[in-house]
Amino acid sequence: xxxxxxxxxxxxxxxxxxxxxxxxxxxxxxxxxxxxxxxxxxxxxxxxxxxxxxxxxxxxxxxxxxxxxxxxxxxxxxxxxxxxxxxxxxxxxxxxxxxxxxxxxxxxxxxxxxxxxxxxxxxxxxxxxxxxxxxxxxxxxxxxxxxxxxxxxxxxxxxxxxxxxxxxxxxxxxxxxxxxxxxxxxxxxxxxxxxxxxxxxxxxxxxxxxxxxxxxxxxxxxxxxxxxxxxxxxxxxxxxxxxxxxxxxxxxxxxxxxxxxxxxxxxxxxxxxxxxxxxxxxxxxxxxxxxxxxxxxxxxxxxxxxxxxxxxxxxxxxxxxxxxxxxxxxxxxxxxxxxxxxxxxxxxxxxxxx
Amino acid sequence: xxxxxxxxxxxxxxxxxxxxxxxxxxxxxxxxxxxxxxxxxxxxxxxxxxxxxxxxxxxxxxxxxxxxxxxxxxxxxxxxxxxxxxxxxxxxxxxxxxxxxxxxxxxxxxxxxxxxxxxxxxxxxxxxxxxxxxxxxxxxxxxxxxxxxxxxxxxxxxxxxxxxxxxxxxxxxxxxxxxxxxxxxxxxxxxxxxxxxxxxxxxxxxxxxxxxxxxxxxxxxxxxxxxxxxxxxxxxxxxxxxxxxxxxxxxxxxxxxxxxxxxxxxxxxxxxxxxxxxxxxxxxxxxxxxxxxxxxxxxxxxxxxxxxxx
Numbered sequence: 001x002x003x004x005x006x007x008x009x010x011x012x013x014x015x016x017x018x019x020x021x022x023x024x025x026x027x028x029x030x031x032x033x034x035x036x037x038x039x040x041x042x043x044x045x046x047x048x049x050x051x052x053x054x055x056x057x058x059x060x061x062x063x064x065x066x067x068x069x070x071x072x073x074x075x076x077x078x079x080x081x082x083x084x085x086x087x088x089x090x091x092x093x094x095x096x097x098x099x100x101x102x103x104x105x106x107x108x109x110x111x112x113x114x115x116x117x118x119x120x121x122x123x124x125x126x127x128x129x130x131x132x133x134x135x136x137x138x139x140x141x142x143x144x145x146x147x148x149x150x151x152x153x154x155x156x157x158x159x160x161x162x163x164x165x166x167x168x169x170x171x172x173x174x175x176x177x178x179x180x181x182x183x184x185x186x187x188x189x190x191x192x193x194x195x196x197x198x199x200x201x202x203x204x205x206x207x208x209x210x211x212x213x214x215x216x217x218x219x220x221x222x223x224x225x226x227x228x229x230x231x232x233x234x235x236x237x238x239x240x241x242x243x244x245x246x247x248x249x250x251x252x253x254x255x256x257x258x259x260x261x262x263x264x265x266x267x268x269x270x271x272x273x274x275x276x277x278x279x280x281x282x283x284x285x286x287x288x289x290x291x292x293x294x295x296x297x298x299x300x301x302x303x304x305x306x307x308x309x310x311x312x313x314x315x316x317x318x319x320x321x322x323x324x325x326x327x328x329x330x331x332x333x334x335x336x337x338x339x340x341x342x343x344x345x346x347x348x349x350x351x352x353x354x
Numbered sequence: 355x356x357x358x359x360x361x362x363x364x365x366x367x368x369x370x371x372x373x374x375x376x377x378x379x380x381x382x383x384x385x386x387x388x389x390x391x392x393x394x395x396x397x398x399x400x401x402x403x404x405x406x407x408x409x410x411x412x413x414x415x416x417x418x419x420x421x422x423x424x425x426x427x428x429x430x431x432x433x434x435x436x437x438x439x440x441x442x443x444x445x446x447x448x449x450x451x452x453x454x455x456x457x458x459x460x461x462x463x464x465x466x467x468x469x470x471x472x473x474x475x476x477x478x479x480x481x482x483x484x485x486x487x488x489x490x491x492x493x494x495x496x497x498x499x500x501x502x503x504x505x506x507x508x509x510x511x512x513x514x515x516x517x518x519x520x521x522x523x524x525x526x527x528x529x530x531x532x533x534x535x536x537x538x539x540x541x542x543x544x545x546x547x548x549x550x551x552x553x554x555x556x557x558x559x560x561x562x563x564x565x566x567x568x569x570x571x572x573x574x575x576x577x578x579x580x581x582x583x584x585x586x587x588x589x590x591x592x593x594x595x596x597x598x599x600x601x602x603x604x605x606x607x608x609x610x611x612x613x614x615x616x617x618x619x620x621x622x623x624x625x626x627x628x629x630x631x632x633x634x635x636x637x638x639x640x641x642x643x644x645x646x647x648x649x650x651x652x653x654x655x656x657x658x659x660x661x662x663x664x
Contacts, residue, residue: 004443004661118379137635142642146394146447147585151631154578162624283451322462322573329456333434336444336452344443 004344014342019295021289022334023302029330039317042044047316048309048327058308060194064266066304068258070203070296072282073308074210075251077291082226084247088134088149089255090279091156092127098160098265099126099339101179101270104186104263108289109183118258127256128249130156136249139241145248157275162260164270188265199261203300205253210293220245255279277325284332303328365609371567373605375400375559377504377512379555379583380590380597381511382555387587389513390528390655394450395435397580398457399428399553400560405461407561408468408571415474417565421500421558428557429550431457438548442541443659454580462573473569500562505598507555512594524548528653533662541660556580578631585634589641592651600637607633 028051031041052058072089079086086092100123107115134148165177173180216219226233226243234240258278263270268276285303289295310324379396380398386393403424411420433455440443515521527534531541563579564571582604589603590596611629619626 047509066393080448085453137639141639142645143635143638144585144588144642146639147581147588150581151585152636154631157630158624158628162622165624166622181393184612279457284455320463320466322459322466325459326456326463328457329452329460332448332452332455333438336438336449337442339444340442 001248002007002346002348004340005347007342010342014142015290017334018338019290021300021338022288022331025338026331027333028326029334030327031324032321033326035320037323039319044313044317044319048306048311052305052308053314058312060196060299061308062304063200064197064304065307066300067197067199067203067265068262068278068281069285069301069303071199071206071258071261072204072251072255072279073285073289073296074109074203074293075254076282077286077289077293077296078210078214078223078328079247080227080286081291082223082243082247082307083230084244085146086131086134086149086248086251087146087283088131088151088279089251089282090275090277091149091153092252093259093261093262093279094153094156094275095130096123096127096252097259097274098121098163098270101182101262101263102168104182105229105270107180107182107186108183111183113185114184116188116264120257123260124253124257125258130247130255131248131252131255133168135245138244139246145244149248154201160274161272164272165252169269170269177272181269182264186264187268188261195266196259197265199258199265200335202257202261204297205298209234209294215295223247230241255282281328284328287332287335294309359574360653364604365613367497368609369602369606370497371605373523373601374501374504375562375567375579376583376586376604377508377598377601378562379556379561379580380586380601381504381508381594382559383583384467384590384592384594384597385511385515385555386552387656388653389524389545390531390653390658390660391439391485391545391549392446392450392657393432393435393453393549393552394447394557394584395431395453395457396552397576397578398455398461398585399431399447399453399556400409400563400583401461401574401576402431402457403428403557403560404564404575405465405468405560405571408473408564409464411473411561411565412471413466417474418553420473420565421561422514424557424561425554428553428555428593430553430561432549435545435553436546440545440549441658446657446659453553459575460603465571465573468571468654469573471570471573473565479606498566500558500566508594508598517592525653528655531655531658535660535662541662545660550575555582582630582634585638589637589643603637604630604633641658652654 027045027050030045034041034044052062071319072093076086076089100119103119103122104115130152132147133142134145137143137169138145138149161177164179168179170176170178170180178237188199190197214223222233222238222243225236226238228239259274265276267274285299288302289299306327308320308325310319310327312320313319313323369399379400383393383396406427407420407424410423411417414420431453436450438449439446515525523534523539527539527541527544535541559579560576563575586597586600586604589600607630611626613620615623615626
């Protein structure tokens with residue numbers, strides 16, 4: 001009979017191996033899923049996971065998709081480590097895009113090199129301020145931050161529609177619910193003739209800074225301690241309320257920045273189709289990256305790959321768009337399931353329970 | 355109704371119908387949480403119920419079978435959560451989120467061929483004589499059977515939790531799983547049963563959206579109803595009677611908001627549509643503010659993993 005035996009300390013090797021195992025298990029489950037949908041499973045897996053890697057255009061698109069995922073997941077990972085669950089990143093992403101986008105529109109026709117930094121600042125502040133609402137309600141009134149931040153996602157989506165249908169609507173746009181196209185000065189610079197924008201570089205920098213903060217700074221120590229031993233953290237004098245503000249504010253700022261990069265980068269205007277679920281997919285990215293900045297970098301790239309491969313598969317195999325969300329959901333399931341092996345080992349007992 | 359502005363009797367009837375999906379989902383989650391498990395996947399289970407119920411209802415032509423299938427689909431998805439959290443000891447918050455993300459995707463995949471079709475008609479139960487009463491008839495006696503079943507279910511859960519031995523055991527598991535385990539109760543088995551029940555209820559609630567309330571299938575149609583149901587459980591302080599009250603409160607906000615939109619109030623529709631979400635936040639704040647009272651009735655082992663070491 002098999003039984004679980006707690007490990008004295010989590011196995012570092014298994015911890016590194018589980019994401020890879022989870023990806024493989026998802027691919028295997030994907031074969032079954034595609035066969036059930038009446039598609040050639042091997043071809044589908046090849047199109048989604050391999051082909052984009054060998055095509056230069058797809059490679060650059062993977063980077064574009066990964067940028068918001070990495071930025072948002074980095075912010076979330078700090079809170080998740082400390083047991084503070086911001087699941088409203090999608091809303092903060094929208095609010096950041098709106099705040100930064102409003103700056104771009106306000107200086108329409110009057111831009112300069114100072115405009116982009118100002119927009120980025122506004123985007124980060126917008127996302128941060130929006131995330132501080134659940135933080136404040138948690139600290140002051142003990143309201144559950146999971147539910148409040150999630151409710152605010154719906155509010156942000158509706159607010160975006162209200163803004164682009166009203167005050168921010170393009171005056172020459174035939175009443176379409178979208179803003180003007182941003183000026184050249186309000187668009188992110190790109191690398192060469194690709195669509196890859198400067199946001200990728202910022203995301204890489206953020207990974208580096210997050211890594212240093214998590215492992216070398218006292219804030220990172222406080223975050224790790226709060227997650228590993230909440231009571232010890234309290235005795236060590238780590239203020240839980242300040243932790244809540246810091247974790248939610250940080251993740252909101254990064255989500256807001258990601259939103260601004262999206263509108264000032266690939267999209268180029270404010271429109272109602274802005275929220276596409278990056279804020280939720282980033283939750284998967286954070287876990288796939290084991291809540292560590294370096295891991296999140298790779299996880300974001302893998303998830304970007306499934307997006308791009310999924311789009312090709314939609315087109316070539318007429319695979320439904322939702323199949324990719326199923327895929328991503330399965331990945332998280334497998335990851336959580338295999339996580340068991342980092343904390344427990346499976347042993348065999350000779351007889352049943354005495 | 356439109357030309358008269360807002361008619362209170364019609365408003366009440368609309369409120370009861372709008373509250374029904376929330377009532378099912380919240381009463382199911384109440385039982386799950388009472389057993390000490392926090393399943394944040396209600397939204398995912400609801401939408402799976404919505405799509406399965408609709409698909410089966412359309413293909414059999416009988417909404418009844420749709421509800422049965424929806425309960426099955428909700429319970430099946432819930433058991434995925436159950437296996438992960440109870441046997442593989444995964445984090446309940448993360449697993450619940452995964453359940454929601456997975457359910458939303460899978461439902462969209464399954465529902466693709468069903469977009470834009472109308473569902474079979476739900477029969478209303480016209481109780482003879484009572485339903486002909488002038489005002490009361492319309493307020494209380496003209497709903498479809500599922501509405502009555504939801505209220506009955508709330509009553510049954512109240513009786514089960516508070517008045518039966520099995521309910522007492524379930525609550526004991528939720529309060530202190532180690533103590534319940536040492537008394538010889540199967541903690542994991544009881545929790546799995548509760549999780550499956552919660553999933554079935556969420557499934558039925560979702561199917562009520564797609565088969566009766568809307569009635570058609572659109573992607574993402576639950577629009578946060580599962581999360582509002584979670585908020586209702588907090589609002590109810592884990593009491594079945596107050597779950598009904600909470601569901602009616604949120605149903606009322608939804609209907610009032612829709613009526614205001616229809617009556618052409620000068621406020622743009624997007625702002626009115628925010629109301630249910632904003633009210634949810636407001637209610638959470640008011641209920642949670644009194645920390646002592648909010649946690650008085652909360653199951654003590656809520657969300658804590660259980661691993662029998664003996």
